[in-house]
Amino acid sequence: MAKTTAARGRDLDRGGLSDEQLVAMLRNMLLQRQLDNRGFQLNRQGKIPFALGSEGHEAVQAGAAMAFERGRDVLAPYYRDLGLALGVGMSPFEILSSLFARQTDRSMGRQFPNHYTNHDLGVMSISSIIAGHCTHAVGVAAAFKYRGESGRAVLCTTGEGATSQGEWHESVNYAAVHGLPIVFLVQNNEWAISTPQDMQMKVANVADKAPGYGLPGVVCDGFSPIATYRVMHEALERAHAGGGPTIVEAKCYRFLSHSTDDDDRTYRSRDAIEERRKLDPVPRFEQALIEAGVIDEALAKRLKQDVLRETNEATDAAEAQPYPTAESLYTNVVAGDYKPWQD
Ligand SMILES: Cc1ncc(C[n+]2csc(CCOP(=O)(O)OP(=O)(O)O)c2C)c(N)n1
Numbered sequence: 001m002a003k004t005t006a007a008r009g010r011d012l013d014r015g016g017l018s019d020e021q022l023v024a025m026l027r028n029m030l031l032q033r034q035l036d037n038r039g040f041q042l043n044r045q046g047k048i049p050f051a052l053g054s055e056g057h058e059a060v061q062a063g064a065a066m067a068f069e070r071g072r073d074v075l076a077p078y079y080r081d082l083g084l085a086l087g088v089g090m091s092p093f094e095i096l097s098s099l100f101a102r103q104t105d106r107s108m109g110r111q112f113p114n115h116y117t118n119h120d121l122g123v124m125s126i127s128s129i130i131a132g133h134c135t136h137a138v139g140v141a142a143a144f145k146y147r148g149e150s151g152r153a154v155l156c157t158t159g160e161g162a163t164s165q166g167e168w169h170e171s172v173n174y175a176a177v178h179g180l181p182i183v184f185l186v187q188n189n190e191w192a193i194s195t196p197q198d199m200q201m202k203v204a205n206v207a208d209k210a211p212g213y214g215l216p217g218v219v220c221d222g223f224s225p226i227a228t229y230r231v232m233h234e235a236l237e238r239a240h241a242g243g244g245p246t247i248v249e250a251k252c253y254r255f256l257s258h259s260t261d262d263d264d265r266t267y268r269s270r271d272a273i274e275e276r277r278k279l280d281p282v283p284r285f286e287q288a289l290i291e292a293g294v295i296d297e298a299l300a301k302r303l304k305q306d307v308l309r310e311t312n313e314a315t316d317a318a319e320a321q322p323y324p325t326a327e328s329l330y331t332n333v334v335a336g337d338y339k340p341w342q343d
Contacts (some may be wrong), residue, residue, distance in 0.1 A: 161192025
């Protein structure tokens with residue numbers, strides 16, 4: 001670490017975070033970017049069938065992960081949550097095991113690629129059914145309340161497109177009525193595949209929907225990890241303390257195509273993307289930490305070398321793993337010894 005918290009350069013509104021936490025957020029963002037690229041590269045090399053990118057979501061996810069209480073909170077992620085998964089403790093090897101569909105993947109390669117999970121870390125399995133996981137997330141929050149497990153909360157994430165789904169409305173409404181400990185984080189990247197926000201809703205902000213459920217709705221700058229951390233920390237603390245749900249909308253952007261299966265040149269201009277790239281949160285946060293004296297150029301360089309090395313090692317290690325065996329086909333399908341296919 002370059003300097004202690006006391007020795008400051010240019011002022012940085014750090015949201016109460018220490019140098020170590022700020023650097024951890026930057027490292028998370030750099031690793032997200034590296035792993036995102038790796039997923040697209042491996043797909044183009046014909047080594048994996050599918051990848052999704054979180055480019056443009058790095059700051060939201062680094063900030064939200066920093067607010068997540070490991071060991072207590074549960075994450076109900078969606079498919080674009082690489083940085084949240086990493087930020088709550090998942091490793092690049094686990095992510096790549098999912099992309100390569102190897103035996104070392106927690107779902108043993110049976111889930112859709114990029115749909116990782118980690119029960120021990122409180123990361124629920126990802127559902128490809130848009131907003132389908134919101135009902136599951138609310139179920140977990142209801143269980144926390146029912147069992148009197150105070151101090152625990154669920155972080156349920158979606159894109160803005162998902163807020164048009166019935167399950168999202170039902171989940172938010174139920175959570176509001178029952179005062180459940182849950183935060184609905186909406187990562188508004190302006191696009192739902194080829195559908196822009198204004199074809200999705202008549203309100204300017206997703207957070208504007210919150211009063212309709214009797215909930216607080218907060219908009220934050222999703223290009224700033226510190227701004228996102230601040231809002232998410234407050235919302236999760238509210239949930240931990242029995243104050244009920246919050247809808248947080250983090251404004252960000254999707255720099256890449258929806259997935260490796262999508263060609264976004266058919267529905268949006270390169271100029272629009274270039275314009276947004278000027279606000280790219282990764283180099284901006286790196287620069288802000290350098291200017292504030294939290295890190296120096298040399299450390300920034302080392303961090304980038306470090307995440308590249310980590311990504312390369314994890315890629316080689318995951319690729320070398322075996323596929324699940326045919327005999328394991330029924331493993332983890334039904335709990336306990338019950339084997340309906342044998343009766
Ligand atoms: C119920 C359902 N309808 C449609 C789809 C196809 N689909 C996959 S991702 C997606 C867009 C979702 O957009 P958004 O919620 O804004 O998240 P983003 O991908 O932009 O992060 C759609 C329509 C699906 N998976 N499930």
